[in-house]
Amino acid sequence: MITKTPKPPYYAVIFSSIRTEGNNGYSAMADLMVELAKQQDGFLGMESARNDLGITVSYWKNLEAIKIWKDHAEHKIAIEKGRSDWYKSFKTRIAKVERDYEFEK
Amino acid sequence: MITKTPKPPYYAVIFSSIRTEGNNGYSAMADLMVELAKQQDGFLGMESARNDLGITVSYWKNLEAIKIWKDHAEHKIAIEKGRSDWYKSFKTRIAKVERDYEFEK
Numbered sequence: 001m002i003t004k005t006p007k008p009p010y011y012a013v014i015f016s017s018i019r020t021e022g023n024n025g026y027s028a029m030a031d032l033m034v035e036l037a038k039q040q041d042g043f044l045g046m047e048s049a050r051n052d053l054g055i056t057v058s059y060w061k062n063l064e065a066i067k068i069w070k071d072h073a074e075h076k077i078a079i080e081k082g083r084s085d086w087y088k089s090f091k092t093r094i095a096k097v098e099r100d101y102e103f104e105k
Numbered sequence: 106m107i108t109k110t111p112k113p114p115y116y117a118v119i120f121s122s123i124r125t126e127g128n129n130g131y132s133a134m135a136d137l138m139v140e141l142a143k144q145q146d147g148f149l150g151m152e153s154a155r156n157d158l159g160i161t162v163s164y165w166k167n168l169e170a171i172k173i174w175k176d177h178a179e180h181k182i183a184i185e186k187g188r189s190d191w192y193k194s195f196k197t198r199i200a201k202v203e204r205d206y207e208f209e210k
Binding site for chain 1: 107108113117120121123145152153155156157158159160162170183187188191192193194195196197198200201203204205206207208209210
């Protein structure tokens with residue numbers, strides 16, 4: 001469940017969000033977006049957790065891969081529905097991972 | 106709940122983790138670490154969510170602030186307890202936020 005990413009540098013898109021009430025088709029679209037993201041060139045993986053605040057971090061090979069995914073036709077529809085229906089607020093941060101380290105028992 | 110951060114660049118520490126069973130003093134220490142982190146120079150905020158996977162992203166002014174916090178005496182004790190007691194596995198990624206944008210209804 002913790003994404004195996006290659007050696008840095010690579011990119012992280014940190015998406016923090018507060019949902020509106022109700023599902024309104026959100027879950028089906030979220031599942032579809034995960035499937036579509038996995039098919040993108042340069043996609044390295046994704047981690048997600050949600051309580052009141054949701055955090056999804058997707059990992060990408062480079063900025064170009066992030067831009068192509070941002071402009072993907074079905075993703076653009078999802079982004080639009082996110083603004084109109086699913087999110088009270090969100091913040092997206094695009095960050096270059098410079099170092100990482102891990103621990104496993 | 107979504108952290109108000111200054112204009113990029115700034116840094117994000119993305120901490121993804123899988124917990125062990127039971128609490129074993131984790132919650133009290135986690136609360137203490139949040140309080141201590143808030144007192145650090147260069148600390149900009151923190152976002153957290155947990156289901157099976159937990160994601161905590163803390164935001165920092167620069168790498169030096171991250172290093173000072175990593176070496177903080179009480180934080181080092183918490184890190185050690187994390188390895189011995191609280192986490193099955195974790196991954197820490199240090200990333201430079203280059204761009205961000207937000208939406209609010």
